[in-house]
Amino acid sequence: MRNTDNSMMEQSGTEYHLADEHRITEQPSSFDHLEQMSVAELLQHINEEDQKVAVAVGRVLPQIEALVKAVEPRMRRGGRLFYIGAGTSGRLGVLDASELPPTFGVPESWVVGLIAGGDRALRHAVEHAEDVAEQGWTDLLQYHPTPDDTVIGIAASGTTPYVVAAVTTARRHGLLTGCITSNSQTPLASAVEYPIETIVGPEFVTGSSRMKSGTAQKMVLNMISTSLMIRLGRVEGNRMVDMQLTNDKLIDRGTRMLQETLGLNYDEARQRLLEAGSVRGVEDSSR
Numbered sequence: 506m507r508n509t510d511n512s513m514m515e516q517s518g519t520e521y522h523l524a525d526e527h528r529i530t531e532q533p534s535s536f537d538h539l540e541q542m543s544v545a546e547l548l549q550h551i552n553e554e555d556q557k558v559a560v561a562v563g564r565v566l567p568q569i570e571a572l573v574k575a576v577e578p579r580m581r582r583g584g585r586l587f588y589i590g591a592g593t594s595g596r597l598g599v600l601d602a603s604e605l606p607p608t609f610g611v612p613e614s615w616v617v618g619l620i621a622g623g624d625r626a627l628r629h630a631v632e633h634a635e636d637v638a639e640q641g642w643t644d645l646l647q648y649h650p651t652p653d654d655t656v657i658g659i660a661a662s663g664t665t666p667y668v669v670a671a672v673t674t675a676r677r678h679g680l681l682t683g684c685i686t687s688n689s690q691t692p693l694a695s696a697v698e699y700p701i702e703t704i705v706g707p708e709f710v711t712g713s714s715r716m717k718s719g720t721a722q723k724m725v726l727n728m729i730s731t732s733l734m735i736r737l738g739r740v741e742g743n744r745m746v747d748m749q750l751t752n753d754k755l756i757d758r759g760t761r762m763l764q765e766t767l768g769l770n771y772d773e774a775r776q777r778l779l780e781a782g783s784v785r786g787v788e789d790s791s792r
Contacts, residue, residue, distance in 0.1 A: 521664040521692040532707040558720045561705045572683045572699040584653030586616045591635030593715040594659040595620030601726040609739040610747030621667040641671025652679035661714035663691025687718040746785040759784045
């Protein structure tokens, strides 16, 4: 956790500005004349750029760790985790939140993704939704937030009004706040207690933060949510013992888990799994 120097930032009304030297996500691509490249060249250079993402995420592991450690006790007390973002950032937050119930068997209310413009914005651009600063907190209010809840703002630029204003207000009301951004010394990082700045450099297509910035956000979200689910007891060994049995593949996976741990034949393991509803249910009844 740290305080960010505000000297590089300016705020005017509901617009948040960033000094040019910190607008890394808007800097020109390292490559030019993309339209003249062959398919092989395009793929090679995109891959070269993507390899920088894991390195950038590796640099901020201590910041990710600090955030996870702060969130865990709050969730143990019944607090929830909210992701809030716009555009690609918002979609990635919703994606991560939506995958946790089937993967770990947790209630949908544990982790919630909010996107500027609402569910329509998942498939369609909602013009200027990210520019309405007060809407972020309004969207959070529908969930009756408490001081045990956590809000993580996601914005590659670190200046999105919908996100910055939401975490600012959330922190003022006693919620824990963090963020994921791809620029340094941003209004968003300054507004939260636990900033995570994945500085991946200019995008292959200038300003297209759905690329490296989006990949970094997905990696960090995976780390945060998976670490929390493990810490909260939703994994045993390395197995998703509470996964929902929503298709044949997952039923087969659960059946094979039980074959391995209990020494059952396939048919008996499958029958007991379907009766209990989860791998954990069968294992608990066998103890």
